[in-house]
Amino acid sequence: MRIAVMGAGAVGCYYGGMLARAGHSVVLVGRPRHVEAIRRDGLLLDTQSFQARVPLEASTVVDAVRDARLVLFCVKSTDTESAAAAMRPHLASDALVLTLQNGVDNATRLQAALAQEVAATVVYVATEMAGPGHVKHHGRGELVIAPSTKSAEVAELLIAAGVPTQISDNVTGALWAKLILNCAYNALSAITQLPYGRLSQGEGVQAVMGDAVRECLAVADAAGVTVPGDTWAAVQRIAESMPSQYSSTAQDLARGKRSEIDHLNGYVLRQGEALGIATPVNRVLHTLVKLLEDRAAQPA
The missing domain is CATH 1.10.1040.10 (N-(1-d-carboxylethyl)-l-norvaline Dehydrogenase; domain 2)
Known part of the structure; x- marks a missing residue:
């Protein structure tokens, strides 16, 4: 599956890296210093159980999301509306957008800005960017996804990529x-x-x-x-x-x-x-x- 990570900080790089390592086509949309390092050396995925350099695409421009069927939306809660507006012209009509953000109202705010389906997601992971293109995993990694037309398919591919995932009616x-x-x-x-x-x-x-x-x-x-x-x-x-x-x-x-x-x-x-x-x-x-x-x- 073609997957884009919008706002590829520590959380986005971790999940994007896990999906790319599992063989999916992933593009990270992030800050220039991380993008430059990832383009040059790949993403250094430094987890509790393994360390690997994962080759994947990286971009500083929002139109990189254009062919994605799944978008992991990982921007700061303060940037939800502005990032949605920037992303909107480039999103595929059948894309599913998962909100991997802090706070409780981002999915509602994002859905108001997009025609595409949005699913709220709860993230339980401890990560940090330890350097340019280097994501350090400190613990956990589970996701809980709200029901949607594609949630079952997405949960299956996440689990196959080593990300414990469940679908919940009480997200x-x-x-x-x-x-x-x-x-x-x-x-x-x-x-x-x-x-x-x-x-x-x-x-x-x-x-x-x-x-x-x-x-x-x-x-x-x-x-x-x-x-x-x-x-x-x-x-x-x-x-x-x-x-x-x-x-x-x-x-x-x-x-x-x-x-x-x-x-x-x-x-x-x-x-x-x-x-x-x-x-x-x-x-x-x-x-x-x-x-x-x-x-x-x-x-x-």
Whole structure:
């Protein structure tokens, strides 16, 4: 299958690399320094179980998506509408677009901008770009896909490529479950610049995370969302399974970039205000990250 990755950062490079390694025709649409390295040397796919250089196409221009039947949409949540508008003239009419993004409303926003079918996808993977064209895999890798006309076919090819994948009728609940994990860890990891293992052992951290989680669950309940599983147990497992991982928000701040915090704790804050649910811990976490972003944006 012809596959395009729109916004080939760490997540997109990992899944695109796994699919290319399995024999699919994959093009990564990403930043110039990564594209240049991948064109020259292939993608260095550095996983927990193997390391390989995977040859595949890479481009800095959006029209590279034109022949793809499957698009992995991996841009930052802040860029969903602008990336959709850039991609729209080039998409094949029968393409399926999977949203491999943080946050819970990207599929709705993307579907409003595209005529093609969009399927929300929950991503459970710890990755980072360790250098130009070098994706480092720290753990996990599962995907949960919403039902669509092509979801069964796509799940089959992903599983064959070594990516555990399931189709779920409650992707909204699963997206909220992932959002809650992000709300518990991302801002705290960013503010302290600590990985999950060390962070979770800090004085008072468990209590703060517990308060953030309870606020998120209250907002989800008020919104009529059923969050599956034991949320607090899932929060604990993150530190155990990915102790050396820094949150994507921490990585963004370390590089002086704007983060997705508006679509994480900020989203819970806005939904809470709309539904009459107080979210003071999420408000503070959101505010502190925004202040750090503003400080980084000021000239030295």
